[in-house]
Amino acid sequence: MTLLLQISDTHFGTEQPEVLQALLGLAHHEKPDVLVLSGDITQRARAAQFRQARHFCDRLQIPRMLALPGNHDIPLFNIFARVFNPYAGYLHAFGPVLEPSLQTPWLCVIGVKTTRRWRHKNGEVSAAQIERVCGQLARATAQQLRVVVVHQPVHVLRPSDEHDRLRGWEPAVRAWAAAGADIVMGGHIHLPYVCDLSASVKGLPRSLWCVQAGTAVSSRIRREAPNSVNLLRYDADLAAACRVERWDFQAATGRFALEHVSELRLDRG
Helix, strand or coil: CEEEEEECCCCECCECHHHHHHHHHHHHHHCCCEEEEECCCECCCCHHHHHHHHHHHHHCCCCEEEEECCHHHCCCCCHHHHHHCCCHHHHHHHCCCCCCEEECCCEEEEECCCCCCCCCCCCECCHHHHHHHHHHHHCCCCCCEEEEECCCCCCCCCHHHHHHCCECHHHHHHHHHHHCCCEEEECCCCCCEEEEHHHCCCCCCCCCEEEECCCCCECCCECCECCEEEEEEECHHHCCEEEEEEEEEECCCCEEEEEEEEEEECCCC
16 A cells, blocks of 8 residues: 655744644654655745745655655745746745656656746646656556645635646647546645546546645635545555545544545556
8 A cells, every 4th residue: 555645835933833743743653655746835935934845745654755846846036036046945945846747656747847937926837747747657667656746726626726737638648648647736725635536527438536745734724615635545455446535623632533435447458
């Protein structure tokens, strides 16, 4: 059994100490094999915030990590840095690669940098990025769960979130599904959900799941969603399915508790 912990939108600079402690407890109890951090690591891309974030990730004691920058990880007020060296803070703490990938016998996880220095918050994916991911997916083995990680979501549930959807999402979803992706993970809107994209994207060639994470430890929660993280469990011997668990922070107990389970049917036809 392979266990992957997805955390997102930590926004260090707005972190809550009691939630940090609870997440440490969850990670040390469940012992994930892989950590995925899907962007907005910091609130204002400051060096101290990146240091705090990296120190916390190290304290989780998870053997392997894939991290991506979000729009908050580019300087907002330092225009010179934003234009000429927007990812310096991220690379110093989590570098040296902006679009990392991670391979294990049972996982193929591919990161896609969807932030742009000229955009304030919206993300986009280019044709070259779509093609690169397709090439990496083509080299995945039949035993591997194939996960693409972005920051901005490829699917939203409500019209009010449509403006936050990833630019270029549709050609990306169609190409990645055809190339064999199982899951596209994202964050950005602080709202956790799981949905089958083949049910909402007409003519998609195979099943592809959208797995969205809420905000892991920040005080910037939405009214309808507390701090939450996702645990993904995958058994390569049962390669036709995997399990996504949403764990929510409960203030009354000071712990993360299992809130919802999604059983994902994987298309291996």
